[in-house]
Amino acid sequence: MRLPLRASLLMVCTLLSLAGTAQVARTRMVVLMGARFDFTIVAADSLSAERYIDTCIAEVSRIEFLISDWKPASQVSQVNQQAGIAPVKVDREVLELTERAIRISEQTGGAFDISFAAMEKIWKYDGSMTQMPTEEAVMKAVSKVGYRNIVVDRERSTIFLKLPGMKIGFGALGEGYATDRCRDMMISRGIKAGIVNGSGDMSTWGRQPDGSHWTVGISDPFERGDLYAVLPLRTSAVVTSGSYEKYIELNGKRYSHIINPATGYPATGLMSVTVFGPSAELANAFSTSIMVMGKEAGFKLLRQYPDYRCIMVSDDKKFYTSRGVHLKRYRVKT
Structure with a gap:
């Protein structure tokens, strides 16, 4: 975990x-x-306070099973699995969260970008990394990053990542x-x-x-x-x-x-x-x-x-x- x-x-x-x-x-x-x-x-x-805490925990758990990219069955994981292949139908909630993230990306000139998740395999913060990644590895990962390659279809309620190997991840935003x-x-x-x-x-x-x-x-x-x-x-x-x-x-x-x-x-x-x-x-x-x-x-x-x-x-x-x-x-x- x-x-x-x-x-x-x-x-x-x-x-x-x-x-x-x-x-x-x-x-x-x-x-x-x-x-x-x-x-x-x-x-x-x-x-009453304890019961309301239970309600909050249930709500966060519900959201987790929608957007957590490390859970294979989540909707976001399915979007990532189909990157470069096909759009994936998602709940309106996930669609709108993605749209808001893209708007922030636009307003910050890409300083914020939920498709940065493609970088996760390059930089590791679990104590296992002992040397700098190669420039080639970094540039290869960067080529998969770019909010402009996230296609949201409101009518069909789908999300499509244009490039094979792309990933989105909401992380702390979620x-x-x-x-x-x-x-x-x-x-x-x-x-x-x-x-x-x-x-x-x-x-x-x-x-x-x-x-x-x-x-x-x-x-x-x-x-x-x-x-x-x-x-x-x-x-x-x-x-x-x-x-x-x-x-x-x-x-x-x-x-x-x-x-x-x-x-x-x-x-x-x-x-x-x-x-x-x-x-x-x-x-x-x-x-x-x-x-x-x-x-x-x-x-x-x-x-x-x-x-x-x-x-x-x-x-x-x-x-x-x-x-x-x-x-x-x-x-x-x-």
């Missing part, structure tokens, strides 16, 4: 059952979609989508507050039982295990992409797991990007894209989306924030 080390957000919250109130919070951790998911539900009683789905499902059922954290892709709503905001700890990428700041979470989603937890070292140089789809090589320049906004799915797409695009292009991208904010940390240990993020106010380290 693969356990991605993407998560660099640590929840800092007090889960209380207060005298005189009718709210309790319950938390459970499970492994879904190859990642750690933490569910916190605030409800009228413990039994985790962000799943956390958003759980949040929206709970709100529709009248649940006033909670958190769904899919390996660092976090969707929240409401407040803690004592009325205070949920808070999120921003990890210090230069001091493993330490927090740099703790911020109140006033928006409903937060996602971090970073190069400091999942990487390989070859010939004295560190290579991140975030690959530039255009070059086939790990992105450089930024060590982490945290994005706040209404949707974990979109925040994930932005954080990944900005890691590839770099600071200036990243800020330019987010200016088109005023509901989203970010914190960037560069390889030379400098912190940058977009408008509306008051990082210094909430620092826990000097």
Whole structure:
């Protein structure tokens, strides 16, 4: 079972059952979609909270069996198996998720691309890689990457990958989508507050039982295990992409797991990007894209989306924030 080390957000919250109130919070951790998911539900009683957590787990499991590319029977795996051969009929949900991913690819000039999955055999982060891949191997894999070769037919509800050997993979974007789905499902059922954290892709709503905001700890990428700041979470989603937890070292140089789809090589320049906004799915797409695009292009991208904010940390240990993020106010380290 693969356990991605993407998560660099640590929840800092007090889960209380207060005298005189009718709210309790319950938390459970499970492994879904190859990642750690933490569910916190605030409800009228413990039994109800646990049942709603069960509902969330069932929803993430349902999504996993649609989009997980490592499950041979999933719809996305079937699309990959038929690359260069034939279109594959998929559920409208999978089709629309793919369409949204393609739109982000267009808006980021390909910095985000779900067809990067063809690179998975080139860069390995499980400890087995001992030397750099050859330039020929990288270029061969890059030739299979390109969102423009993903054909979506809305009328027939099919997806077709034009090139043999192409693959699509939703990865952490799928985790962000799943956390958003759980949040929206709970709100529709009248649940006033909670958190769904899919390996660092976090969707929240409401407040803690004592009325205070949920808070999120921003990890210090230069001091493993330490927090740099703790911020109140006033928006409903937060996602971090970073190069400091999942990487390989070859010939004295560190290579991140975030690959530039255009070059086939790990992105450089930024060590982490945290994005706040209404949707974990979109925040994930932005954080990944900005890691590839770099600071200036990243800020330019987010200016088109005023509901989203970010914190960037560069390889030379400098912190940058977009408008509306008051990082210094909430620092826990000097």
